[in-house]
Amino acid sequence: MGDMLGNALSALVSYQRALATTSHNIANADTEGYSRQRVDFATRVPQQLGSTTIGSGVKVASVSRVYDNFTAGQLRSAQAAFSAVDNSYQLASQLDNALADPNLGLGASLSRYYNSIQGVADDPSSISSRQLMLAEAQGLGDRFADLSAQLASLSREVNVRISTSVSDINDLATQVADINLLISESKGKFGTTPNDLLDQRDQALLSLNELIGIKSVEQNDGTVSVFVGNGEALVLGDRTIKMNAVSNVFEPGRIEVAMDLGGGNAVISGSLSGGSLGGSLNFRDGLLDETRNELGRISLAVASSMNEQNRAGIDLRGNQGADIFSVPDPVVHRSINNSSATQMTAQITDLSQVTGNNVLMRFNGSSWSFFDEANGQPVSGVTGSGSVADPFQLSGVQFSLNGAAAAGDQFVLRPTEGATAGLKIVLTDPAGIAAAAATRSLTGSNNIGTGSISQTNVVDSSDPNLLNNVDIEFLNANTYQVNGSGSFSYTPGTDLNINGNQFVLNGSPVAGDHFFIGANTNAVGDNRNILKLAGAENLKLLNGGTVSVQDAVNGLVGDIAVATRSAQINKQSQENLLTQTRARYESVSGVNLDEEAANLLKFQQAYQAAAQATSIANDLFQNLMSAFR
Structure with missing residues (x-):
């Protein structure tokens, strides 16, 4: 009877723990992060009576989480x-x-x-x-x-x-x-x-x-x-x-x-x-830094092409054209940890070579090292010593220091970062738009040969002699002089450049024939230069002369659209993967109310059976005690 009572009591305690654990699972069914718990039972140490082993009941070996580390x-x-x-x-x-x-x-x-x-x-x-x-x-x-x-x-x-x-x-x-x-x-x-x-x-x-x-x-x-x-x-x-x-x-x-x-x-x-x-x-x-840099490169291309072409023409007042937009210089940031007060400045020398990549510069006390700021990879191809007289040159940008750097000094060159914000219109007078070409060419009225001269094309608007008169006189069919000086061989159809003007001579001139180049005065109706301004949209100004402004804009918008779409697809893919992984995790560790209800019923029945066994053991014990009264 004592064995029976002990076994029944151990079952009561154990199944009471199981019922408590099950109710704990049910209570936390909606608790985020909760892992269902399981009661593990084990037999108690048996009693040895002579050659017979008698069981001593049950015990709770552990209450463990149903959990998978891998999942x-x-x-x-x-x-x-x-x-x-x-x-x-x-x-x-x-x-x-x-x-x-x-x-x-x-x-x-x-x-x-x-x-x-x-x-x-x-x-x-x-x-x-x-x-x-x-x-x-x-x-x-x-x-x-x-x-x-x-x-x-x-x-x-x-x-x-x-x-x-x-x-x-x-x-x-x-x-x-x-x-x-x-x-x-x-x-x-x-x-x-x-x-x-x-x-x-x-x-x-x-x-x-x-x-x-x-x-x-x-x-x-x-x-x-x-x-x-x-x-x-x-x-x-x-x-x-x-x-x-x-x-x-x-x-x-x-x-x-x-x-x-x-x-x-x-x-x-x-x-x-x-x-x-x-x-x-x-x-x-x-994406954000790349977009800012590319947008700056486009800004520079628009401003530079407009300014250069407007300077190549004559405005309504007969003056050589001026800039339409301001063109900001590249941005250079110095580290706040620099020990020297040296500053670095930069300017663009060849827009077609500018990549927009940012360059990190470090000075070790004797030499400079250059790295791509985005990925930390070394940058090669830098020329110059970095002084004002001999500036560094890289990808169409020159940059120099105004003093001596100290060991550990660092700078970051961002060639196009500030261009978009710094782009401003500086031309406010409508008459200042240089629609007419800056120069024009004429054939001498007394020429007797069949020679001809093309219209001029301004290739260097900064030439100080751009608007000066030019007189080309042929000494014979194969030789000419310019403004009464020199002796130059004549080859029909060859591009010639004088004072920033490009033109072509053709035909068969004879000795004494004249051709003239001069300022395009009183050219109110001339639209040669403004047509070039309109065509600047498709000029190959970037990437070494292979990409136009329109190409660059389309490429930028397209790249961002592709990146956004790719991010959307990745999000959907990762969301599906997360949903599947969470479902696997929940299938292992999550609380299933149907399963817990079944466990509750099972443990309740076991508890009631153990209680009945306890009651019977108690009745037998009472009967036994009555026999000795």
Whole structure:
């Protein structure tokens, strides 16, 4: 009877624990991150009576989580990947909407501007057409400024997202460290780990992966160490290493991510990936910077081509044309950690060679090293010593220092970064539009040969003798002189250049024949130069003379559209993967109410049976006691 009572009582206690665990599962069916728990039963140590072994009942061996480390790791990875592409897609969509609008986009503004130039070409003397052209030029400048403002707004939004993510990461890291302490204490005192604390820590780790891709390593004491980037520690046991949002050393308005080393910060932005923070950094350092640089390159191409061609003509007042737009110089940022006060300046010398890539420069005390800022790869092909007299030359840009640099000094050259915001219209007088060509050519009225001269093409508007009169006199059929000097061989059909003018002589002139070049005075109806202005849209000005402004705009809009669409597809793919992974995780660790209801009924029946066995054992014991009265 004692054995029977003991067995029944052990069953009562064990199934009471099982019922409590089942009810705990049911209560937490909707608790995020909760892993269902399972009671594991085991037989108690049996009693030995002579040669007979008698069972001693049941005990609760453990209450364990139904949990799979591999599936949980997959869920964290899927969460980090989805959060990254989702954040990138949100930001890329804003960029795509800003540039691709059919009515307000850059392509539409450029088309309206070039169409207005054609209007002046149709009627060069019309003031209203000229006013419309300047209005469209102003509109184009405003559109570039608006796009620059939108990019700046996106940069600020990214800064806010980075700062917010860093703050949330620190909070979650502290939460993980606090739970680590409780787990280690529990394991040290009782030899077991509380399941609910493990769930809370797993949920905190999953939330961390939503913000940044992490790697976690479980230690022998039950704690988990968390690492980010290239192995930088975020949590070590019950200790956290704080993550800080700091200003970029070259650009204070640009936020970077750094680890707090106690005595300073180590910037780790370039090594972080995954999560919303990784997505923000990837978007900013990739698509956003590339768009800003390419947009600046387009701005420079538009402004430079317009200015150069307008200077090659004559305005309504008979003056040589002036600039239509301002052309900003490249931006150079110096590190706030530089020990010298040396400044660096830059200017563009050949727009067709400008790539828009940013260059990081480091001085080690004796020589300079050059790197691509985006990927850190070394840059070759730099010539010059960096002095004002012998500036550095790279990809159509020259840059120089105004003094001696100190060891450790760093600079970043961004050739096109400020061009979009700095593009301004400087021509306000409609009469200043140089519709007419600057020079014209004439054939001598007394010529008797069959020679002819083409119209002039201004190839160097900066030549100080551009508008000077030129008299070409043939000494014989094969030789001529210029302004009474020299003796030059004549080859029909050859391009000739004099005082910045290019022209062609053809035919068979004879001795005494004259050809003249001079300023194109009283040319109100001439539209030769304005036609070239209208055609500048399709001039191959970029990428070594292979890409026009229109090509560049189409390429930029297309690249952003492709990047946005790719981000959207990646988001959908990662969302599906996350859904599938979460479903697998829930199938293992999630609470199934039907299953718990069945368990509840099973354990209830077992408990009632054990109670009945206890009652019977008690009755037998009472009967036995009555026999001795």
